[in-house]
């Protein structure tokens with residue numbers, strides 16, 4: 001990835017950046033309007049990012065959210081940024097603090113760099129959700145719509161084992177298309193595709209050596225507020 005030059009300025013909760021996007025960066029494939037950049041992070045960049053994520057998890061441990069119906073999700077998660085996504089019996093929302101009461105750690109620069117390269121917006125994300133999938137974890141079809149400004153994109157980074165990512169429609173049901181996401185792949189939900197239903201059907205355990213005990217990490221950056 002070419003070096004991005006960005007000037008970050010924060011006005012209260014809102015962060016903006018001057019973006020100089022790499023003109024050579026083109027997606028390897030697009031499904032249903034979702035561009036996918038294969039291997040945008042090479043093995044070295046993935047390992048470096050993983051180290052940063054370990055620091056975050058040490059400060060703000062992974063927790064297992066429950067849905068508003070009281071069902072435990074199969075992924076464990078935490079967040080970085082000014083606010084983090086949580087789910088419990090009171091529903092889905094962004095919170096200023098981890099359920100344990102601690103601040104969310106800042107979003108690492110290496111993660112923001114990916115946003116700058118592919119997001120196409122001059123805003124910076126204020127939240128980065130970190131999902132950890134064990135071998136049998138999955139994520140049901142859903143829309144990402146808890147953010148205030150749904151015109152702002154969602155940028156997703158995959159690390160670790162391959163995952164079968166399914167993309168549907170703007171309403172639940174109908175035809176879907178699936179793609180295997182591998183470690184280092186990046187995708188963007190923006191524009192017409194911002195509110196497409198999507199989910200993760202299953203992992204391919206043992207497909208990556210990045211995480212010593214296996215599993216998958218997905219990072220999703222968003223402008224939440």
Ligand SMILES: O=C(O)CCC(=O)C(=O)O
Nearest residue numbers: 129131144165200218220
């Ligand atoms: O794990 C993934 O690839 C998708 C995660 C996701 O859709 C979400 O966190 O909203």
Ligand SMILES: [Fe+2]
Nearest residue numbers: 142143144198
């Ligand atoms: Fe999502």
